């Protein structure tokens with residue numbers, strides 16, 4: 702395998718990447734050319750949202766090819782384009798064969814939610830202190846347990862497991878990988894509806910539930926029907942505000958509503974959006990994200 706490494710401006714990143722894919726690159730990745738220098742500029746995004754920018758002011762675009770000849774030909778073709786005035790070839794270099802599966806797997810370690818509750822990829826042993834273990838591998842849908850918003854929801858579930866006898870129905874709205882629904886099931890919940898607008902999330906949730914021998918119903922959002930003693934939604938502040946009437950209407954008397962995907966500075970907007978139904982409070986925080994909860998009267 703050979704890697705063609707190009708330097709270009711942020712405005713050219715998408716065109717260069719598309720051109721490289723068209724000339725049969727096996728994979729294209731973009732990095733900050735100024736990484737680890739004083740000129741480095743971090744790009745911050747929010748979960749479930751598109752990247753805020755496609756590249757950096759000065760981007761390194763790396764394209765993998767099966768042979769040196771293919772990489773050289775691709776470089777010649779890209780540089781011949783009229784839009785490529787500011788594109789430069791840094792190098793073409795041989796790439797050592799790697800065990801890509803093992804490399805990817807090594808990046809996902811078990812995640813501690815509480816000392817007793819762990820999310821463990823299938824290729825890892827569960828830590829000896831783990832009493833409740835969810836088996837989950839990274840996949841197409843959001844939710845591996847590494848994001849603070851997911852972790853805070855799971856921590857809430859684990860800390861409130863004494864309420865599980867009342868969780869005869871649970872709604873996980875925006876289920877992604879199904880991690881929250883499965884977490885609730887592992888702590889004693891029943892009658893779980895896990896819904897998402899993304900059909901790939903519904904498929905992932907069903908597969909992950911089966912891998913954990915958990916019973917739940919995963920479907921598109923219309924499947925959410927009636928009242929639930931526990932409603933959890935980890936989406937983002939804007940959709941959560943729009944969903945306020947819908948989520949509130951699904952709360953049984955005495956039900957808990959758990960909301961995540963909210964940044965600290967968005968707490969008040971959320972409180973206002975839910976004020977006609979509930980008084981939301983901040984009940985956990987991590988890395989700038991907050992968990993907001995409320996109990997229906």
Ligand SMILES: C[S@@+](CC[C@H](N)C(=O)[O-])C[C@H]1O[C@@H](n2cnc3c(N)ncnc32)[C@H](O)[C@@H]1O
Pocket residue numbers: 748749842843844845846850851854874875876877878879880881896897898899902922935936940962
């Ligand atoms: C941040 S992920 C959370 C996944 C998982 N529940 C977790 O806690 O890790 C948000 C999920 O909500 C889904 N979603 C976004 N807007 C939605 C909406 N209006 N209705 C239902 N699902 C939605 C997305 O497709 C995505 O899978």
